[in-house]
Amino acid sequence: MFITKWILQLDEDPPSHIVTPALHKNREQIRDTFRDKKGYAKSDTPEELASFAREQLRQDFLSADVGITGCNFAIAESGSVTLVTNEGNAEMITSLPDTQISVMGMERLVPTWEDMEVLVSLLTRAAVGQKLTSYITTITGTRIEEEIDGPDDYHLVIVDNGRSKILGTEFQSALHCIRCAACINVCPVYRHIGGHAYNSIYPGPIGAVLTPLLDGYEDHKELPYASSLCAACIEACPVKIPLHEHLIRHREIIVEEEKKSPVSEKIMMKGFAQWASNPAAYKLSTKVARTALKPWTKDEYVENGPGPLKGWTDVRDFPAPAKQSFRSWWNKRQKGGEA
Amino acid sequence: MAIQNRDSFLSNLAANLGRPQKREAVIRPEYSVQPQREVFKDYSTEQLIEVLKEHCKVIHTDFVRTDKSDLQAALVKVLEGYEATSIIASNDKRNQEYGLDKTYEELSKEMDIHLWDPRLGKENQVIAERTDVGISFSDITLAESGTVALMTNKDNGRSISLMPKCYIAIIPKETIVPRMTQAASKIHKDNENGTIPPSSICFVTGPSNSADIEMNLIVGVHGPVKVTYIVVN
Numbered sequence: 001m002f003i004t005k006w007i008l009q010l011d012e013d014p015p016s017h018i019v020t021p022a023l024h025k026n027r028e029q030i031r032d033t034f035r036d037k038k039g040y041a042k043s044d045t046p047e048e049l050a051s052f053a054r055e056q057l058r059q060d061f062l063s064a065d066v067g068i069t070g071c072n073f074a075i076a077e078s079g080s081v082t083l084v085t086n087e088g089n090a091e092m093i094t095s096l097p098d099t100q101i102s103v104m105g106m107e108r109l110v111p112t113w114e115d116m117e118v119l120v121s122l123l124t125r126a127a128v129g130q131k132l133t134s135y136i137t138t139i140t141g142t143r144i145e146e147e148i149d150g151p152d153d154y155h156l157v158i159v160d161n162g163r164s165k166i167l168g169t170e171f172q173s174a175l176h177c178i179r180c181a182a183c184i185n186v187c188p189v190y191r192h193i194g195g196h197a198y199n200s201i202y203p204g205p206i207g208a209v210l211t212p213l214l215d216g217y218e219d220h221k222e223l224p225y226a227s228s229l230c231a232a233c234i235e236a237c238p239v240k241i242p243l244h245e246h247l248i249r250h251r252e253i254i255v256e257e258e259k260k261s262p263v264s265e266k267i268m269m270k271g272f273a274q275w276a277s278n279p280a281a282y283k284l285s286t287k288v289a290r291t292a293l294k295p296w297t298k299d300e301y302v303e304n305g306p307g308p309l310k311g312w313t314d315v316r317d318f319p320a321p322a323k324q325s326f327r328s329w330w331n332k333r334q335k336g337g338e339a
Numbered sequence: 340m341a342i343q344n345r346d347s348f349l350s351n352l353a354a355n356l357g358r359p360q361k362r363e364a365v366i367r368p369e370y371s372v373q374p375q376r377e378v379f380k381d382y383s384t385e386q387l388i389e390v391l392k393e394h395c396k397v398i399h400t401d402f403v404r405t406d407k408s409d410l411q412a413a414l415v416k417v418l419e420g421y422e423a424t425s426i427i428a429s430n431d432k433r434n435q436e437y438g439l440d441k442t443y444e445e446l447s448k449e450m451d452i453h454l455w456d457p458r459l460g461k462e463n464q465v466i467a468e469r470t471d472v473g474i475s476f477s478d479i480t481l482a483e484s485g486t487v488a489l490m491t492n493k494d495n496g497r498s499i500s501l502m503p504k505c506y507i508a509i510i511p512k513e514t515i516v517p518r519m520t521q522a523a524s525k526i527h528k529d530n531e532n533g534t535i536p537p538s539s540i541c542f543v544t545g546p547s548n549s550a551d552i553e554m555n556l557i558v559g560v561h562g563p564v565k566v567t568y569i570v571v572n
């Protein structure tokens with residue numbers, strides 16, 4: 001289990017981000033949770049907190065009868081399931097318990113290993129700026145005779161949960177999402193209101209598109225308005241989902257077809273106007289978005305990447321977070337700097 | 340194997356797409372753009388080793404290069420650096436080819452050496468958990484991302500690379516390919532030719548890590564804390 005998901009479980013707190021679920025917690029809060037729930041007595045340095053979690057969870061991994069995982073991609077040709085992590089949690093869960101259950105959204109399916117590879121490369125790059133994460137684990141069925149690690153009883157649960165209703169509609173491309181969170185990281189509205197405000201496990205632009213589709217407009221009619229339509233999300237999205245076009249379409253449906261009051265749109269846009277016209281607030285929140293990827297990107301990235309990456313960049317731009325926001329680019333341009 | 344609700348699931352999909360259920364297989368298109376195949380395309384093995392070495396710096400992994408004849412000395416040096424008192428290793432056929440069987444025999448005079456043994460069952464995992472260093476061979480090595488692909492079999496458990504505090508991957512030079520593309524293509528082709536993939540293939544890139552606590556990078560979470568790659572000529 002991801003350390004932070006464990007923290008949230010101890011706290012009975014929902015996640016606020018799909019890649020780093022406890023983004024809303026600081027280390028003092030995490031230390032307090034460990035102290036109150038698990039008798040932790042050390043400091044609040046991330047290293048000590050993580051090593052405490054490692055010890056505690058190891059015992060759980062070794063003694064568990066059943067391991068439950070999600071699934072990043074399922075490969076049709078060999079019936080394999082791929083899990084992408086950095087911590088090694090999926091490795092533990094799929095190696096040690098005798099029974100394994102993988103829960104997979106029905107749209108996670110790719111035809112072959114070759115297609116899986118392309119999507120994994122897109123995912124790790126867009127999610128955390130890594131070439132590959134520390135662990136890409138692929139499981140094909142149960143362990144074979146005489147093998148020790150891996151389950152001897154394996155269940156794959158394919159979840160529809162409203163997804164099939166999106167098939168064949170104008171929103172179908174939302175099912176292409178590989179859950180990289182790039183759109184969330186660049187979204188100025190997300191940075192402003194935080195993950196919990198979306199009231200869904202999928203926050204940010206993709207959450208605003210998907211949640212009303214999966215769960216109906218009734219409880220989520222504000223979500224399509226949680227966007228400045230700045231299109232930063234589309235630019236970041238590695239699979240090119242036209243997120244803000246979907247949001248506009250949601251608004252049209254809400255306003256026209258359901259005759260829901262357009263008042264909320266006015267209110268939302270007013271809130272946005274106030275915030276966007278406050279340069280300090282706008283600058284701060286867009287800057288933070290760009291540092292969110294920093295831990296992994298130290299020596300990475302296209303501009304100092306070796307020549308052969310050109311093959312990729314020739315075809316399309318990578319979703320590396322822009323060094324410059326539109327605003328700073330504009331300011332520079334106004335002052336006669338290069339575009 | 341039992342498959343439940345398959346028909347209702349598929350007919351629901353077909354209905355939502357407004358067409359009858361497909362009975363024949365979809366033919367996979369030839370993709371017109373495949374930039375992934377261009378990366379390091381004409382690189383020699385030497386150049387790929389350079390790429391791998393450079394990338395090891397990014398993934399917090401120590402890089403060592405040696406000839407077969409000096410492998411023992413190189414390995415012992417890394418083990419000393421780790422202050423190892425116990426080792427768990429795969430019972431790989433390549434141990435003989437690379438002289439590691441002799442190395443382990445010698446080392447067993449001064450430390451605990453356990454070679455993966457299917458007859459011991461789950462005991463292997465318990466040993467792995469309390470052991471300092473795991474050692475196994477890379478089956479395919481990806482230069483671009485600094486990744487070793489580890490294929491499970493009865494003599495090579497996943498716990499070896501996962502449970503001990505430190506992990507050493509022995510990388511035969513000829514296992515090095517440009518990137519994951521080549522590994523995926525090989526597994527895909529083998530599968531088409533009737534060889535199903537091993538029960539697990541783990542693509543391991545350096546030590547486990549997390550940046551989940553306030554976005555600070557911590558190296559060494561559930562898996563190993565330290566990793567060394569030894570490339571053998």
Ligand code: SF4
Nearest residue numbers: 177178180181183237
């Ligand atoms: S919509 Fe695109 S950018 Fe957002 S999480 Fe999904 S794949 Fe990533």
